[in-house]
Amino acid sequence: MNNHLCVDNVPLFKDLALEDKIKIEKLIQYQHLNKNEIIFQPYENEKKLIILATGLMKIYQLTDDGKEQIIRIINDGEYEGENWLFGQDNFNLYGEITDKSEICIIKETDFNQLLNQYPKLALNLLKINLQKTHELEKQNKYLIIQKIEKRIATYLLETYHLKNKVTFKLPLKMKDLANYIGTTPETLTRKFKLLEQEQIIKKEKSNIEILNLNQLIKTADNN
Amino acid sequence: MNNHLCVDNVPLFKDLALEDKIKIEKLIQYQHLNKNEIIFQPYENEKKLIILATGLMKIYQLTDDGKEQIIRIINDGEYEGENWLFGQDNFNLYGEITDKSEICIIKETDFNQLLNQYPKLALNLLKINLQKTHELEKQNKYLIIQKIEKRIATYLLETYHLKNKVTFKLPLKMKDLANYIGTTPETLTRKFKLLEQEQIIKKEKSNIEILNLNQLIKTADNN
DNA sequence: CGCCCCATTGAAGGATCTCAACTAAGGTGG
DNA sequence: CCACCTTAGTTGAGATCCTTCAATGGGGCG
Numbered sequence: 001m002n003n004h005l006c007v008d009n010v011p012l013f014k015d016l017a018l019e020d021k022i023k024i025e026k027l028i029q030y031q032h033l034n035k036n037e038i039i040f041q042p043y044e045n046e047k048k049l050i051i052l053a054t055g056l057m058k059i060y061q062l063t064d065d066g067k068e069q070i071i072r073i074i075n076d077g078e079y080e081g082e083n084w085l086f087g088q089d090n091f092n093l094y095g096e097i098t099d100k101s102e103i104c105i106i107k108e109t110d111f112n113q114l115l116n117q118y119p120k121l122a123l124n125l126l127k128i129n130l131q132k133t134h135e136l137e138k139q140n141k142y143l144i145i146q147k148i149e150k151r152i153a154t155y156l157l158e159t160y161h162l163k164n165k166v167t168f169k170l171p172l173k174m175k176d177l178a179n180y181i182g183t184t185p186e187t188l189t190r191k192f193k194l195l196e197q198e199q200i201i202k203k204e205k206s207n208i209e210i211l212n213l214n215q216l217i218k219t220a221d222n223n
Numbered sequence: 224m225n226n227h228l229c230v231d232n233v234p235l236f237k238d239l240a241l242e243d244k245i246k247i248e249k250l251i252q253y254q255h256l257n258k259n260e261i262i263f264q265p266y267e268n269e270k271k272l273i274i275l276a277t278g279l280m281k282i283y284q285l286t287d288d289g290k291e292q293i294i295r296i297i298n299d300g301e302y303e304g305e306n307w308l309f310g311q312d313n314f315n316l317y318g319e320i321t322d323k324s325e326i327c328i329i330k331e332t333d334f335n336q337l338l339n340q341y342p343k344l345a346l347n348l349l350k351i352n353l354q355k356t357h358e359l360e361k362q363n364k365y366l367i368i369q370k371i372e373k374r375i376a377t378y379l380l381e382t383y384h385l386k387n388k389v390t391f392k393l394p395l396k397m398k399d400l401a402n403y404i405g406t407t408p409e410t411l412t413r414k415f416k417l418l419e420q421e422q423i424i425k426k427e428k429s430n431i432e433i434l435n436l437n438q439l440i441k442t443a444d445n446n
Numbered sequence: 447c448g449c450c451c452c453a454t455t456g457a458a459g460g461a462t463c464t465c466a467a468c469t470a471a472g473g474t475g476g
Numbered sequence: 477c478c479a480c481c482t483t484a485g486t487t488g489a490g491a492t493c494c495t496t497c498a499a500t501g502g503g504g505c506g
Binding site: 146173174175185186188189190193 | 483484485486487494495
C-alpha cells in the first residue's frame with residue numbers, strides 16, 4: 001500500500017505543496033479494515049481524524065431506544081472526525097466500516113498542530129464542513145415530511161438532480177435508506193412498489209429508473 | 224448605536240488583536256430590524272455574513288408543500304451566512320427576524336479577504352461551524368423518533384442538560400417548537416398536557432419545571 | 447378596546463409501525 | 477462449487493398514534 005494514497009487523493013490536502021504533503025505523511029498511520037469493524041465510537045479516549053482512502057464507512061448515532069440512525073456515508077477521499085478536533089468530546093457518533101477499506105489516521109494532537117501550521121487546511125476543512133452542514137439540513141428536510149411516499153419522491157428527485165441522470169443506483173441498502181429517511185424497510189418496500197405501479201419509477205434491485213419525472217415532482221409536491 | 228457592538232461581543236472575532244478589530248469594523252454595515260423582517264432568502268444576488276448583535280432571528284427552510292421548517296435560532300453574538308462564503312449559493316435557507324434586532328453585515332467579498340488575512344478567523348469559524356453541525360445532528364435525532372411524546376421528553380432532557388437546571392424557559396413558541404421537532408402545535412399541546420398529568424413536568428406558559436427527572440428519562444427511553 | 451395571532455380542545459380518519467412468516471440473496475467453509 | 481447459514485427484503489393484517497379540520501379561548505400590541 002502506498003503512503004501517497006491519503007495525502008494525494010483527498011480534497012482536504014489537495015492544494016498543499018509537495019513538501020508539506022510529505023511532512024503530513026509522516027504523521028499518518030495506516031490501517032486496513034474489513035466490513036463491520038467499528039473504527040470509532042462515543043467517549044473514546046484517543047481522538048483522531050479518519051481519512052478513508054478507499055472503501056466505505058457509515059456514520060450513525062443511536063436513538064434512545066438503541067436503533068441506529070444513519071447520519072452520513074463516507075466515501076473514498078472523505079474523512080470523519082473533525083468534530084472533535086477542538087477538544088470536544090464525541091458523545092453520539094459511531095463510525096462503522098461497511099466495505100473493505102484502507103484508512104489513514106491522524107491523531108488529534110498532530111492534526112491540531114497541522115491546522116496551526118497550515119491556514120489553508122483550516123479553510124479547506126471549513127469548506128468541506130459547510131458541505132456536511134448542507135447535507136444535514138437536507139436530511140432534516142426529508143425527516144420533516146409527513147408522508148413517506150413524499151419523502152421518497154423528494155429523496156429520488158434530489159438524487160436525480162445530483163447525478164443528473166434518470167437512472168442511478170441507490171447508494172444505500174433498503175434497510176439503511178429506510179433508516180436514513182426515517183421509516184422502516186417494510187414501508188419503504190411498499191412505497192417503492194406503489195411508485196412502480198404508478199409507472200413513476202422502475203426499480204430493479206438497487207437500480208432506479210425515473211420513468212415519469214413530472215409525476216415524481218407532483219408526488220413530492222402534493223400531500 | 225456603537226460600532227464596537229459587533230466586533231467585540233461575538234465569539235467569531237473574540238481573540239483578534241484590537242487593531243485587527245478596528246480594521247474589520249470598517250467593513251461592517253449596521254442595520255436595525257423589526258420583527259417579521261426577512262433579512263436573507265434563497266437565490267439572493269448579494270451574499271453576506273449576518274452577525275446578530277442583539278435580538279433574535281430564526282433560520283428556516285421551506286418544505287415542498289410550503290411549510291416552514293425551523294433549522295436553528297440565532298441568538299445575540301451568533302451569525303449566519305457562512306454557508307455561502309465560498310461562492311456557494313443559498314438554495315434553501317431563509318433568515319427572519321423574530322424580535323427587534325441590531326445586525327451587522329459584512330459582504331461576502333470583504334469577508335473572504337478577511338479570512339485570508341486572518342487564519343485565526345478560519346479556525347474560529349470552523350469551530351463554531353462544528354457546533355452547528357452537532358446541533359443539526361441533534362435535531363435529526365429528534366425527528367427520527369417515532370413517538371412525539373418521546374421526542375418531547377428527549378428535547379426536554381437535552382435542554383435540562385444544557386441549562387443544568389430543572390426549571391427553564393422554552394426558547395421557542397409552541398408553534399415553532401412543534402415545527403422544530405416535527406409535529407403540529409395541537410399534538411404538542413396534548414403531549415405537554417399528558418406529561419403534566421403524569422406529574423413529570425409542570426408547564427406555565429413557556430416555563431417548564433421538571434418534577435420527576437427519572438420518569439422523564441424513562442419516557443425518553445421507552446417506546 | 448378591539449384585533450390578530452397563538453394556544454387549546456374535540457372528533458374523525460388515515461397512514462405507518464409492529465409483528466410474524468416467508469422468500470431471496472450473500473457469504474463462508476468444507 | 478455446492479450447501480448451509482445468516483442477513484436483507486417482501487408481504488399481510490391489525491393496532492396505534494398522529495394529523496387534519498373546525499371552533500373556542502386568551503394574551504399582547506397598536
